[in-house]
Amino acid sequence: MNTMTLWNISPEEFAALAAASLLVGFSKTAVSGANTVSLAVFAAVLPARASTGVLLPLLIVGDVLAVATYRRHAHWPTLWRLFPAVAAGVALGTVFLVWADDGVVRTSIGAILLLMTGITVWRRRAAVQDDEPDAVATRAGRVKARSYGVLGGFTTMVANAGGPVMSMYLLSTGFRKLGFLGTSAFFFLIVNVAKLPFSAGLGLIDGRSLLLDAVLAVFVVPGAFLGKWAVKHINQLLFERLVIAATALGGAQLLLR
Secondary structure (H helix, E strand, C coil): HHHHHHHCHHHHHHHHHHHHHHHHHHHHHHCCCCHHHHHHHHHHCCCCCHHHHHHHHHHHHHHHHHHHHHHHHHCCHHHHHHHHHHHHHHHHHHHHHCCCCHHHHHHHHHHHHHHHHHHHHHHHHHHHHCCCCCCCHHHHHHHHHHHHHHHHHHHHHHCCCCCHHHHHHHHHCCHHHHHHHHHHHHHHHHHHHHHHHHHHHCCCCCHHHHHHHHHHHHHHHHHHHHHHHHHHCCCCCHHHHHHHHHHHHHHHHHHHH
């Protein structure tokens, strides 16, 4: 069956979803968190709750490609420290999705995107002043890991928007580029796979959503290869500014829709 007919998607909307899927792959191998733009596009084209279920398998495809690219650079002590708090955040997000209707989810996604924009701007400014970030082994470091873990788990469950939270955390702990990408790749692969049964149980993933995923996954792969190339050449400062602007516009659109 034609997926565009099944979802009542126009050619223009499908092109937007395809471009957003390309960005999913790109963000996984270049700039973690940039897929918040993809989130805004999916939530604008599809029903807000359904968009999270469609996007999740595409994120996992990107995660697999990222792990294959940066697997040797992951820092496992950081990952083990984050997972308990992330699990608590995912549980909170699941409870929220049980009672939240489509309008509440759409508003929440928009608010989360704007919150992530603010966090990203704050992180960029704080990074200049924070010459000695808290080590993960200190008490302050453990508190920070738990706080970011819960927020990251909640936002990734509700809106697949944990990327900016984890980006801020990993950068604040002093990760270099490859270590950042490798740790982030494993983190999101494990967390997103763990979210699958919750999303399926909530009815967010079904045969119809997987059919659309099968079509859109074709666009994730070239995006990941583009990101692998671009991470060595991209002007990071300009790209982050564009992502911040696009994320803010996407969040505002969802709040006003």
